[in-house]
Amino acid sequence: MKIAVLSGKGGTGKTLVAVNLAAVSLSSVYVDCDVEEPNGHLFFKPQNVIEETVTVKIPYVLPNLCDGSRKCVEFCRFHALAYVNNKLIVFEDICHSCGGCALVCPHHAIKERDKAIGVISKGQSRNVEVLSGFLNPGEVSGMPIIKGLLENTKQINKTIIVDCPPGSACAVMESIKDADYCLLVAEPTIFGTHNLAMVHELVNVFQKPFAVILNKCGTGENPAKTYCLEHNILIISEIPYDNGIADISSNGRILVRENSKYQKLFETLLANMLERSKT
Amino acid sequence: MKILIPVDNPVFEGNVSVSFARAPYFLVYNTDSKDKLFITNTAADSQGGAGIKAGQLVIDAGVNILLTPRIGENAAQVINAAGIKIYKTLNESIEKSLNAYLKNELSELNDVHPGFHGHH
Numbered sequence: 001m002k003i004a005v006l007s008g009k010g011g012t013g014k015t016l017v018a019v020n021l022a023a024v025s026l027s028s029v030y031v032d033c034d035v036e037e038p039n040g041h042l043f044f045k046p047q048n049v050i051e052e053t054v055t056v057k058i059p060y061v062l063p064n065l066c067d068g069s070r071k072c073v074e075f076c077r078f079h080a081l082a083y084v085n086n087k088l089i090v091f092e093d094i095c096h097s098c099g100g101c102a103l104v105c106p107h108h109a110i111k112e113r114d115k116a117i118g119v120i121s122k123g124q125s126r127n128v129e130v131l132s133g134f135l136n137p138g139e140v141s142g143m144p145i146i147k148g149l150l151e152n153t154k155q156i157n158k159t160i161i162v163d164c165p166p167g168s169a170c171a172v173m174e175s176i177k178d179a180d181y182c183l184l185v186a187e188p189t190i191f192g193t194h195n196l197a198m199v200h201e202l203v204n205v206f207q208k209p210f211a212v213i214l215n216k217c218g219t220g221e222n223p224a225k226t227y228c229l230e231h232n233i234l235i236i237s238e239i240p241y242d243n244g245i246a247d248i249s250s251n252g253r254i255l256v257r258e259n260s261k262y263q264k265l266f267e268t269l270l271a272n273m274l275e276r277s278k279t
Numbered sequence: 280m281k282i283l284i285p286v287d288n289p290v291f292e293g294n295v296s297v298s299f300a301r302a303p304y305f306l307v308y309n310t311d312s313k314d315k316l317f318i319t320n321t322a323a324d325s326q327g328g329a330g331i332k333a334g335q336l337v338i339d340a341g342v343n344i345l346l347t348p349r350i351g352e353n354a355a356q357v358i359n360a361a362g363i364k365i366y367k368t369l370n371e372s373i374e375k376s377l378n379a380y381l382k383n384e385l386s387e388l389n390d391v392h393p394g395f396h397g398h399h
Contacts, residue, residue: 076328077326078326078327078328079322079335080328081331082357082360083335084335084360084361085360085361085362094331
């Protein structure tokens with residue numbers, strides 16, 4: 001069972017929800033796919049951490065074999081190559097590591113080397129196996145790290161909670177692609193509701209079963225709730241706007257490990273989703 | 280000597296384009312023959328890497344000078360590697376920009392922007 005926790009807007013509470021869902025499960029895996037700014041590990045403080053480097057392939061040219069046919073320059077749909085003054089220039093940040101340039105070169109003048117772009121770390125925090133991806137600062141795309149993280153979960157037969165990056169672009173699509181259930185975290189702001197609508201559209205495109213959890217609920221209007229009611233979206237749980245949650249979270253502690261009221265809330269939420277994903 | 284200018288329309292009376300790599304056309308002006316050649320910028324509708332492809336087009340057109348109001352970092356890297364000098368235009372008019380360059384009134388463009396990368 002793989003549950004993806006996502007939201008269009010950052011700061012709605014994805015990590016709060018994902019960390020606590022993983023923590024109330026008897027035995028689970030927490031996967032932090034927000035590789036640009038992973039923060040789940042700050043709460044779990046995993047032990048016995050193993051790290052593996054994530055690399056991508058970057059082309060380089062053997063100048064004595066290159067005769068300037070420019071087949072590679074013409075082939076590259078991302079325009080990562082230019083041929084200037086009888087010399088090939090490679091733009092590493094533009095390259096998508098498809099390897100096509102090396103294949104089309106008639107003289108085999110292009111080779112590929114590994115370039116490290118980040119790290120995947122694995123550790124244990126009590127009942128939770130913690131997988132986190134860290135993209136090196138300045139790198140353009142975290143997609144290879146997200147793919148690597150999810151590859152690591154393929155053989156695992158536990159509840160897997162995927163903490164997605166914010167937004168609704170490629171990195172989120174990759175994160176929810178194999179999910180059995182999607183949980184959309186929403187906050188009571190107009191901006192947040194607009195972004196909720198975007199992820200709502202996304203999970204529909206992917207035809208995933210999903211529900212919304214409303215976070216930071218107070219008195220007064222909740223445009224996210226109105227949106228759900230108007231669109232017949234299941235509101236599976238509501239978390240109140242509570243200074244106590246902020247206090248525990250800002251100290252890097254895990255809510256359900258020290259507050260029985262919220263332990264109950266997240267246990268019910270998890271059981272509810274497990275039940276729904278069966279039908 | 281050949282001078283290249285990014286332009287909005289393939290007419291000499293038209294405007295200099297506000298961007299380089301995404302400009303729809305390039306004017307190649309030959310100062311010796313006074314020939315004016317308009318070429319379509321096939322890089323303009325690229326999803327990514329427009330600057331690199333546009334830079335390659337400029338090099339392949341065999342020009343010596345580029346006049347543009349602005350340029351992205353990838354395009355600038357390609358064009359600088361070819362030894363082509365880039366000057367900053369100050370006027371929308373193609374003719375005024377050319378005359379300004381020929382009268383040594385333009386300075387070299389140094390404020391390279393980080394590129395639009397699909398977000399323009």
